[in-house]
Amino acid sequence: MHVPKDSESDPGVSPLRTPCECGALANALRARTRDLRAKAERTGIIGDILRQRVELHGYSLLLRNLLPVYREIEKGLRRHRHTRDVGLLCQPAVFRAPAMESDRDALCGKEWERSLPFLSAADSYVHRVARGGG
Numbered sequence: 295m296h297v298p299k300d301s302e303s304d305p306g307v308s309p310l311r312t313p314c315e316c317g318a319l320a321n322a323l324r325a326r327t328r329d330l331r332a333k334a335e336r337t338g339i340i341g342d343i344l345r346q347r348v349e350l351h352g353y354s355l356l357l358r359n360l361l362p363v364y365r366e367i368e369k370g371l372r373r374h375r376h377t378r379d380v381g382l383l384c385q386p387a388v389f390r391a392p393a394m395e396s397d398r399d400a401l402c403g404k405e406w407e408r409s410l411p412f413l414s415a416a417d418s419y420v421h422r423v424a425r426g427g428g
Contacts (some may be wrong), residue, residue: 302329349400357398358406359416364391366423 334340337354337396368389374380398406 314380319379354398354402354406355410355413357401359396359411359413360395361391361398362412362416363423364394366420370423381394 335344339348339352343353369378369390371384371388375384402410
């Protein structure tokens with residue numbers, strides 16, 4: 295199991311802010327994304343995961359295709375960590391790519407690149423995130 299690095303060992307991650315700052319931002323994000331999250335939780339593979347109906351191959355394919363997106367998001371967080379709002383988000387628990395890599399390797403073995411395709415929709419998503427991350 296992967297344990298996230300703390301802010302002392304990873305210069306790309308901000309030290310924890312006050313609970314008030316982080317809590318206010320988390321509440322604002324939760325409120326503004328409520329409808330999208332509810333829709334995502336009812337549909338597609340996310341709905342299948344939450345209903346415990348997903349098969350290993352489907353979950354592995356999700357990991358394979360979301361991992362590059364998470365890497366790009368995390369790169370943007372590190373790049374903008376000194377700004378006030380992004381700095382609030384740049385916490386060790388937010389960085390999920392290493393844990394996703396570990397899960398992917400444990401579930402799929404060393405041959406994951408051959409057995410799991412990188413979908414064009416995922417590639418488009420990575421490029422949209424990269425453009426938005428400045």
